[in-house]
Amino acid sequence: MRNVTTDNITDVFKGYMGEGMDPRMRELMGALVQHIHDFARETKLTHDEWRAGIAFLEGCAAIESPDRHEFVLASDVLGLSSLIDMLHSDPKATSSSVLGPFHVSGAPPLAVGGDMKRDFGGPLLMVEGVVRDTDGNPIPNAEIDIWQTAPNGLYASQDDDQDMFSFHGLMTLGEDGRYAFTTARPAEYTVPSDGPVGAILRACGRHPWRPSHLHYIVKAEGYKTLVTEIFPQDDPYLDQDTVFGVREDLVMTYVEKPAEAFPQGMAISGQVHDSFLHVAFDVILARV
Ligand code: BEZ
Ligand code: FE
Numbered sequence: 001m002r003n004v005t006t007d008n009i010t011d012v013f014k015g016y017m018g019e020g021m022d023p024r025m026r027e028l029m030g031a032l033v034q035h036i037h038d039f040a041r042e043t044k045l046t047h048d049e050w051r052a053g054i055a056f057l058e059g060c061a062a063i064e065s066p067d068r069h070e071f072v073l074a075s076d077v078l079g080l081s082s083l084i085d086m087l088h089s090d091p092k093a094t095s096s097s098v099l100g101p102f103h104v105s106g107a108p109p110l111a112v113g114g115d116m117k118r119d120f121g122g123p124l125l126m127v128e129g130v131v132r133d134t135d136g137n138p139i140p141n142a143e144i145d146i147w148q149t150a151p152n153g154l155y156a157s158q159d160d161d162q163d164m165f166s167f168h169g170l171m172t173l174g175e176d177g178r179y180a181f182t183t184a185r186p187a188e189y190t191v192p193s194d195g196p197v198g199a200i201l202r203a204c205g206r207h208p209w210r211p212s213h214l215h216y217i218v219k220a221e222g223y224k225t226l227v228t229e230i231f232p233q234d235d236p237y238l239d240q241d242t243v244f245g246v247r248e249d250l251v252m253t254y255v256e257k258p259a260e261a262f263p264q265g266m267a268i269s270g271q272v273h274d275s276f277l278h279v280a281f282d283v284i285l286a287r288v
Pocket of ligand 1: 099191243
């Protein structure tokens with residue numbers, strides 16, 4: 001095209017794509033460029049604003065490392081990660097939610113009824129439930145990878161005072177699909193805000209807080225792996241999670257119970273002398 005204009009440039013771009021192109025790639029690139037061009041036309045994007053956008057991407061690249069995923073964080077705070085999760089979530093299964101950057105592979109085994117709190121402070125929380133299929137039947141031999149912050153709001157990988165797997169556990173369930181563990185109630189915390197993503201949050205008048213949560217990855221043979229998290233219904237940030245991870249079925253009531261109500265069969269049974277928090281959360285997996 002010799003006469004490229006603001007009106008035809010998008011179609012010109014699409015026309016430049018080669019005949020033998022992968023059809024999905026054609027669809028994605030065509031739609032991406034359509035939206036980017038529409039964005040520039042609609043906002044009359046200036047050179048300075050375009051440069052600021054490029055500087056943002058360069059700033060993300062400059063601090064990107066195996067421990068710092070600034071591009072993923074950008075996707076998280078823009079709501080893109082959550083939108084993609086929701087687009088592919090099975091409506092009959094438990095909702096999925098963001099993985100976040102703090103999952104560590106190779107967590108140590110945590111027995112059903114095991115304890116992750118150890119000698120950490122903070123309110124004692126007992127979590128239990130059953131992993132079920134979409135008809136309500138327990139799924140045998142599922143596996144749950146669990147991780148959370150310590151009561152100080154830091155993940156093990158952010159805190160020199162914790163060993164690398166503290167508040168991480170991998171639980172293999174039995175035939176009955178039942179899981180249970182004790183832990184310290186996790187604290188709300190901020191996503192990293194000392195980089196370009198933090199600057200975007202501040203420019204948008206937003207804060208970096210997430211409501212407190214427990215992360216789960218639940219796997220079972222023949223079922224879709226579920227990445228999810230649960231939140232307490234009284235958390236002050238529930239209605240303003242900076243990464244848009246909250247879904248109605250993931251909001252749980254943490255019920256305070258007297259010490260005498262603490263059940264037998266848990267690793268710390270007989271050692272609980274104060275009231276504790278209890279949450280029941282069944283996980284529903286969809287078939288592959
Ligand atoms: C998290 O839940 O750990 C998390 C999720 C998204 C961005 C940052 C942290
Ligand atoms: Fe998290």
